C-alpha cells in the first residue's frame with residue numbers, strides 16, 4: 001500500500017472509533033444502564049494514536065516539511081490539479097494578451113482601411129476574458145481545498161500530540177504546543193497560497209514571455225532570460241541563507257505564546273503572590289526577544305528586495321535601449337516595440353516577483369519546518385508492535401519485582417511486589433514521596449517500568465493496547481480537572497453515549513444531582529475554566545459520578561476529601577462506598593481512618609512495601625502503620641479523617 005494512503009487510512013481508522021474489545025460489565029457493580037465502559041464505542045480514545053503504524057508514518061515527515069505538505073495536497077489531488085490547471089492557463093492567456101495587443105497595433109498601424117481589425121480585437125478581448133475568469137476558477141476551488149488542508153493538518157497533529165506520554169507534556173508548555181499546531185496550519189496555508197499565486201504564475205509568465213520574445217529577437221530573448229535566471233538564482237540563494245534567522249523568529253514567537261498561556265492559566269497564583277509586575281517583566285523579556293528576532297528576519301528580507309530593485313532598474317534600462325536601437329535600424333515595427341517593452345517588463349517583473357515570493361516561501365517553509373520538528377516527535381510510549389486488547393477479567397492487579405525511576409532521577413520503586421486480588425480494597429499509605437502516586441501511574445502505564453512487570457488479570461500491561469488498558473480503569477484524581485463545557489458534557493466524558501437516565505442515576509448515587517439542579521442552567525451550566533465555578537466538593541462528586549458512568553473493574557482513588565466540611569465528607573464517603581462496590585480498589589490515603597473499611601493496608605517507604613495487612617491487624621501490632629495511626633490520633637479527635645481519593 002502506498003505510504004501516504006496507508007497513513008490516511010490509519011488516521012481515518014483512528015478517528016472512526018475502533019472495535020477494540022471492551023471488558024464486560026462488572027458483575028457486582030451498581031447498574032448504570034447495564035453497560036460497561038466496553039460499550040463506549042463512539043469515544044475516540046487518544047491512545048489509539050499510539051498505533052505504531054501511525055507513528056511510522058507521520059513522524060517520517062519531521063525533517064521534511066515539503067513532503068509533509070505534499071502528503072496533504074495528494075489527499076485533495078483533483079482540487080489541486082484544477083487550481084494548477086486554471087492558474088497555468090490564466091497566466092498563458094495573460095501573457096498572450098500582450099501578443100494580442102501587438103497584433104491589434106500592427107493591424108491598426110496599416111491605416112483605417114486595414115483588414116482584420118475586428119478579428120484582432122476579438123482575439124484580444126477573448127484572451128482578457130479568459131485570463132480573468134480562469135483566475136477566479138482557481139480562487140474558488142482554492143478557497144475550499146486550501147482550507148480543507150489546514151483542517152486535516154490540525155486534526156492529524158492533534159491526534160499525534162494526544163498520543164504522547166505524560167512525560168512529553170510535563171516537559172513542554174501547553175501554549176507552545178497549541179501555538180505550534182496553529183503555526184503549522186498557518187504556514188501550510190501560506191505556503192500553498194504563495195506557491196499558487198506568487199511562485200507558479202511568474203515562472204509560467206516568464207517562460208511564455210521568453211517564447212514570445214523569441215519571435216521578435218531570439219538573441220534578446222536569450223539574453224533577458226539568462227540575466228533574469230541568474231538574478232533569481234542569486235536572490236533565492238541569499239533567501240535560503242536567511243532560513244536560520246526566520247526559524248529563530250518562529251521559535252521565539254512560539255515561546256511567547258507558551259509563556260502567556262502558562263501565566264494566564266496560573267493567574268490565581270500570580271495574584272496571590274502579588275507577582276503581576278514580575279510576570280509582566282518576564283513576558284516583556286520574552287516579547288523583546290521575539291521582536292528582535294522578527295526585526296532581524298524582516299530586515300534580511302528588505303535587504304534582498306533592495307538588491308533586486310537595483311538590479312531590475314539597470315536591466316530594464318538596458319532592454320529599452322536595445323529596443324530603441326532596433327527600431328532606429330528598422331528592425332522592429334511599432335507592434336514589436338510594444339511587445340518588446342511589455343514582454344521585457346513581464347520577464348523582469350516576473351523574476352522579481354518570483355524572487356520575492358521565493359523569499360516568502362522559504363520563510364513559510366522554515367516556520368513549517370520548525371513547528372514540525374517539535375511536534376512530530378516519536379511517541380515515547382507506543383503500543384507494543386504486537387499489542388492486543390487487554391482481555392477483560394475481574395481486575396487482578398500484580399506488581400512483580402517492579403523497578404522504576406523517573407528520567408534522570410534516582411529510583412522511586414525498588415523491587416516492588418504487590419498482589420491485589422479481584423474485588424479487594426487496598427489503601428496505600430506512607431510518607432510523602434514514598435512512591436504511592438507512582439504506583440497508580442505505572443498501573444495506568446503513564447511510564448514504562450525499568451524492571452519487573454505490572455500485570456492485570458495475568459496480562460503484562462506493556463504488551464496490551466493502551467486504549468484497552470484505560471478501559472479497565474476508572475480514576476478519581478486528587479486534582480479534578482473539568483473541561484470548560486457544561487456539567488452534562490463533563491459527566492458524559494466517561495461514556496458519551498450514556499443515556500440521560502444513566503447520567504441522572506449516577507449523579508444521584510454520587511450525591512450531586514441536587515446541587516447540579518440548583519445551578520443556574522442545571523445540567524447545562526458551564527463549569528468555567530477547569531471547573532472553577534464549582535466548589536472542591538462539588539467537583540469531587542462530579543468526578544465520582546463520572547467514574548460510576550465509566551463502570552470499570554479497577555478503581556484508583558487519590559485523596560479526594562481533604563478540604564471538605566464534615567457534611568460533604570459524609571456525602572462523598574457514601575458515594576465512594578457505592579462506587580467501590582464490586583471493584584478492585586487502590587486508594588491513596590493520608591488520613592488513615594478513611595481506610596477502616598478497606599480489606600488491606602499497604603504501607604510504603606522509599607519505594608518499597610514495609611508493612612501489609614488488614615487495618616485491624618496492622619493497628620493491633622507494633623509497626624509503621626501503628627506509628628502512623630498514633631501520629632494522626634490527635635488530629636483524628638478534632639476532625640474525622642477521610643479517604644483521599646485519586
Ligand SMILES: Nc1ncnc2c1ncn2[C@@H]1O[C@H](COP(=O)(O)OP(=O)(O)OP(=O)(O)O)[C@@H](O)[C@H]1O
Pocket residue numbers: 170406407409412430431432433434435436437438439
Ligand atoms: N513526573 C515526575 N518526574 C520526576 N520525578 C517525579 C515525578 N513524579 C514524582 N516524582 C518523584 O518521585 C518520588 C515519588 O513521588 P510520588 O508522587 O510517587 O510519591 P507519593 O508517595 O505519592 O507522595 P505524596 O503522598 O506526597 O503524593 C518523589 O521523590 C517525586 O519527587
